[in-house]
Amino acid sequence: MSPAQVPDHRPGTALVRRPGPRFDDGLTTHIDRVPVDPDLAARQWADYVAAFRAGGWATVEVEPADDLPDAPFVEDTVVVVDDLAVVARPGARERLAETTGTERALAGLGFRIERITAPATLDGGDVLKLGSSWFVGVGGRTSHEGARQLADLVAPLDIRVVPVRTSRALHLKTTVTALPDGTLLGYVPLLDEPDAFPNLTPVPERNGWRVVLLGDDRLLVSTSAPRTSQMLVDRGYELVAVDISELEKRESSVTCLSVRLRGLTLGTEDACC
Numbered sequence: 557m558s559p560a561q562v563p564d565h566r567p568g569t570a571l572v573r574r575p576g577p578r579f580d581d582g583l584t585t586h587i588d589r590v591p592v593d594p595d596l597a598a599r600q601w602a603d604y605v606a607a608f609r610a611g612g613w614a615t616v617e618v619e620p621a622d623d624l625p626d627a628p629f630v631e632d633t634v635v636v637v638d639d640l641a642v643v644a645r646p647g648a649r650e651r652l653a654e655t656t657g658t659e660r661a662l663a664g665l666g667f668r669i670e671r672i673t674a675p676a677t678l679d680g681g682d683v684l685k686l687g688s689s690w691f692v693g694v695g696g697r698t699s700h701e702g703a704r705q706l707a708d709l710v711a712p713l714d715i716r717v718v719p720v721r722t723s724r725a726l727h728l729k730t731t732v733t734a735l736p737d738g739t740l741l742g743y744v745p746l747l748d749e750p751d752a753f754p755n756l757t758p759v760p761e762r763n764g765w766r767v768v769l770l771g772d773d774r775l776l777v778s779t780s781a782p783r784t785s786q787m788l789v790d791r792g793y794e795l796v797a798v799d800i801s802e803l804e805k806r807e808s809s810v811t812c813l814s815v816r817l818r819g820l821t822l823g824t825e826d827a828c829c
């Protein structure tokens with residue numbers, strides 16, 4: 557079993573990227589568009605990053621990109637496993653330029669770089685990792701060819717890619733999230749193929765219920781899904797809840813704003829990249 561398949565629940569390093577002054581211009585697809593206060597979004601983003609640092613994580617900041625409104629959603633620009641960074645090719649043309657900064661940051665940290673190449677597209681938000689089986693949402697921002705290219709790149713790590721049709725939500729990880737024990741949470745009305753996911757636990761809320769594993773049984777969640785949060789508490793998880801409501805106005809969730817890197821030996825100080 558390659559290291560990629562052994563879930564690592566220890567704190568690591570979170571790759572993040574701050575929102576810029578044009579954050580209000582960020583894309584919306586499946587939600588009603590409302591104005592955003594970029595200063596409030598920046599403060600909430602800082603609180604999100606602080607939650608990682610409080611949990612023992614180091615943080616690495618991708619160079620800011622004030623001309624790219626969706627830059628904070630760094631999850632979509634790369635898929636990382638072990639020492640491999642697969643640079644994505646976002647399905648929204650407005651976001652293509654975001655990958656340059658992410659690639660520069662990860663190359664600077666010594667990651668082995670591979671890329672999804674045109675005409676294929678892939679957003680990292682469509683990649684749900686579940687041990688040696690990765691579910692990849694296709695039909696929206698990620699093309700079937702993008703899923704195929706990813707499959708070829710991770711096959712040497714004994715990882716199998718399972719394409720899943722995703723048309724009712726922005727990304728696969730808008731609809732499904734994985735708990736540390738491998739249980740999947742999902743909002744069933746947004747799933748094109750609910751039967752594709754083993755032991756799926758339905759959540760009561762449409763938005764705000766995704767999770768990021770901070771370590772052991774500590775989960776980073778949004779304050780926007782209190783009923784799902786109570787479900788997690790009842791299952792024995794310790795929650796760190798952050799208010800990212802201004803960021804959620806541009807279709808964000810807690811998974812979008814970071815890429816978790818393992819095996820790095822950075823301290824808990826910021827590493828500039």
Ligand SMILES: CN(C)C(=N)NCCC[C@H](N)C(=O)O
Pocket residue numbers: 582583584585626629631632648651680681682726727729730806807808809811812
């Ligand atoms: C899991 N999710 C949803 C993500 N990883 N990405 C959110 C991207 C939002 C951005 N405004 C856009 O429309 O691309």
